Amino acid sequence: MADIFVVEDDVNIREIERYALKNSGYEVEEFECGATLFERLEQKVPDLMILDIMLPGEDGLEILTKVRANERTAQVPIIMVTAKTSELDKVKGLDLGADDYLTKPFGVMELISRVRALLRRAQAKPQVASKLTYGDIVVDNDRHAAYVCGEVCELTYKEFELLKYLILNKGIVLSRNKIMDQVWGFDYEGESRTVDMHIKTLRQKLGESGSCIKTVRNVGYMIS
Template sequence: MTDLKILVVDDEEDLCEILQFNLEQEGFTVDTAFSSEQALKLELSQYDFFLLDIMMGEISGLELAKIIRRNPDLADKPILFITAKGSEDDKLKGFNAGADDYVAKPFSVKEIIARIHVICKRVFTTTQKEISFEYEDMKLIPESKKVTINNIDVGLTKTEFEILQLLLNHKGRIYSRDEIMHKIWEGDTFVGDRTVDVNVRRIRKKIGEYHKLIKTKSGYGYYFESLKQ
């Protein structure tokens, strides 16, 4: 899938130019910004994909990602961090900020392109059975890919929505981290099991009091508590 418009945000202008050239050679449409502040002056809803550096000016890439995720029009758009901060804690901070993936510098452009294709295959392809769900004030609406509480969209990303949908479609069935990775990130060899934990933690936070319905079976995995409807 190459008919995407990508925004690259990095304060290294040379790196932006390299990424723009190579991504355009791949068939993508690419714009660049050299700071979060510059990016925020653009009409972000025109972009399908964001490549963000973390260490930038007054507004970091992490903060920019959070701003993107808070915007309902952008909440489902993929975010890939490209950064020199590559520790496990740094990666977890990136995923907590809403990233779909994380690449540490130095990296190869081929790796960036491969990761973009893998993310796009996952994010822009729907494979799960469309099953509606309603419990008290929480509703999962497959047609609009939303989860609402009191008719207010809780703002799940596509990945978060698909994980919750998977658990809801098979209430009471325990899914290991490996099973969730295989079903949600099919073919993506870059994803680790901690990514599953981060996404489940974000889902629990967003669904408020209903977080208690997503159970953890120690040593096995996650499941949604089977309820009498």
């Protein structure tokens, strides 16, 4: 059964999460802060991580950024947990690489349902070549890095995943709904223009090479 790391400084919430996960057959390890988590990650990579945003020392978003920047842990599915309800906090977490989120207070059944769904998606994800290229653009899947004309292109986690998805489907028109489903991986309750805004920033960061991302009016986008 899957190994799950729970990073939560509230003892009561951590106990509820541990109890629910163990009763569902998962192995659970608990951490109160980023320092102890990273020590353990040097020895073991979990199948999934549940990460609170409000933590002592490094907050959950800082921890998320470090986890995604490490080749060993970059692909670990992560559910963010937050007491905040603002759209901005959710968007920041998703852009930095969170796969899903829960807002406190949440029910035990919802927690287990999201864990199961995310593990299923992770297991079903197809293998992608270590490097993808399109024109002057190179996507290094192993390093989770993108290059334009040999220079590093600084992308957020979701911008990277969006670029990779477009290149994998070069020449194919992709609807906004299809992109949301494949890149964000679930029914994200954000603004309908989420994809449009990410396409805009991605084009800007790619510079002249960004012109290969075409808008197909009333449908979506494609690389061509």
